Amino acid sequence: MSQQLQGLDLPAVGARLADVLGDERWRQPSASLITGGKSNLTFRITSDAGTVILRRPPTGRILPKAHDMGREAKVQRGLADTDVPTAPILHEETTSELIGAPFYVMGDVPGYVIRDETPQEFATDEGRQALAWRLADTLAALHNVDLQAAGLTDYGRPEGFMARQVARWTKQWELAKDGEVPAVDELARRLAEGVPTAQADGIVHGDFRLDNCIVAPEQPPRVAAVLDWELSTLGDPLADLGMTLMYWSDPADPVAQMVPSVTGEPGYPDRAALAQRYAAGTGFDLEPLPYYEAFARLKFAAIAQGVSMRAKSGVMGDQEFADHGDVVPTLAEHGLAILDRK
Known part of the structure; x- marks a missing residue:
């Protein structure tokens, strides 16, 4: 898959994941943009180590007070031990240094996203x-x-x-x-x-x-x-x-x-x-x-x-x-x- 997806520096992300997740296999990732999202960009990152999901703001001009990655990560961490099911937060990047925007990485939860037809x-x-x-x-x-x-x-x-x-x-x-x-x-x-x-x-x-x-x-x-x-x-x-x-x-x-x-x-x-x-x-x-x-x-x-x-x-x-x-x-x-x- 392309390493040139808009809004994603895949080699940089792979290197960071290798460091924070402690697995060198993340240095050879592929990625795809998950369709269906109409605001923040959501990518599936895959390597021999497994699959994770990366969320970042849209590129270009955004409306005020929107697309705060830190808030998304915080609420999911807070809900981890409640009756509300959420994906586990694996890493949060709080600055724009790596890919031009803050982002976070969460586990890829298996299952259906039901949009067009009932499974x-x-x-x-x-x-x-x-x-x-x-x-x-x-x-x-x-x-x-x-x-x-x-x-x-x-x-x-x-x-x-x-x-x-x-x-x-x-x-x-x-x-x-x-x-x-x-x-x-x-x-x-x-x-x-x-x-x-x-x-x-x-x-x-x-x-x-x-x-x-x-x-x-x-x-x-x-x-x-x-x-x-x-x-x-x-x-x-x-x-x-x-x-x-x-x-x-x-x-x-x-x-x-x-x-x-x-x-x-x-x-x-x-x-x-x-x-x-x-x-x-x-x-x-x-x-x-x-x-x-x-x-x-x-x-x-x-x-x-x-x-x-x-x-x-x-x-x-x-x-x-x-x-x-x-x-x-x-x-x-x-x-x-x-x-x-x-």
Whole structure:
């Protein structure tokens, strides 16, 4: 495989891995860019010593306060002894000296990343339902983590979290947009005016969905690792549930084109059932949930626009992304409809 992957100095990485992992076979690595990621670049590094995963920020211009590799590594280390499955952190590079950006290396957890189709061994009504329950239970486990025991009490500022989130993603939209979309502005305004009171403080993943998990190839289904912690912090846990439900397709939904979803297939429970499973594991009241579902549309609209901006400027490694057209206004209009329905 090529040693010229954008954003990766493979000989330098191989030498560093040989030193920190104590195995000279890492000096002869190969690498591939793992497709599917739309923000931080994720590489699979392979040698006769085994396989590891390297995460680094995208090349080129990035939005403020985004792509902090140190935070991703910290939360995964903190969760290592909890009920939340994560990949083991093997090495963290805190400076840009080696490859032009900080990065970290983690274990390559075997299993499925489920995007376009349900693996055959789970492709029954019972298997699909079991996958859904494992996802909901894993999210509940994350929000039940004892922050003190995990050493993560300083991982964020939960006070005022949702107000800051609305302001942050409104600003990210303003930075990334290439035209006016009145529905986004209206959604942001209404969300800023109606922030609910958090029922608890907890670790918020920020992008929790089925294809950000690795599912072990075994029966019954089991989440082997939760991936992509770049947006994680401390805050209102229902923000995560709102995002998860946005990604959880029901057949009649508007389609978020950037994120394929298998959950509209027969056998997967609907959003309401998934939310109730989560509530049973956390004890949270779901009455304010529509607010968080609407916020998820604002957040994803800003993310979608940011990805489009970076793709057009050629800073997404070897990956290519199409122009997403009407995704942003569709998301915003759906968010407004959710608020109106409430």
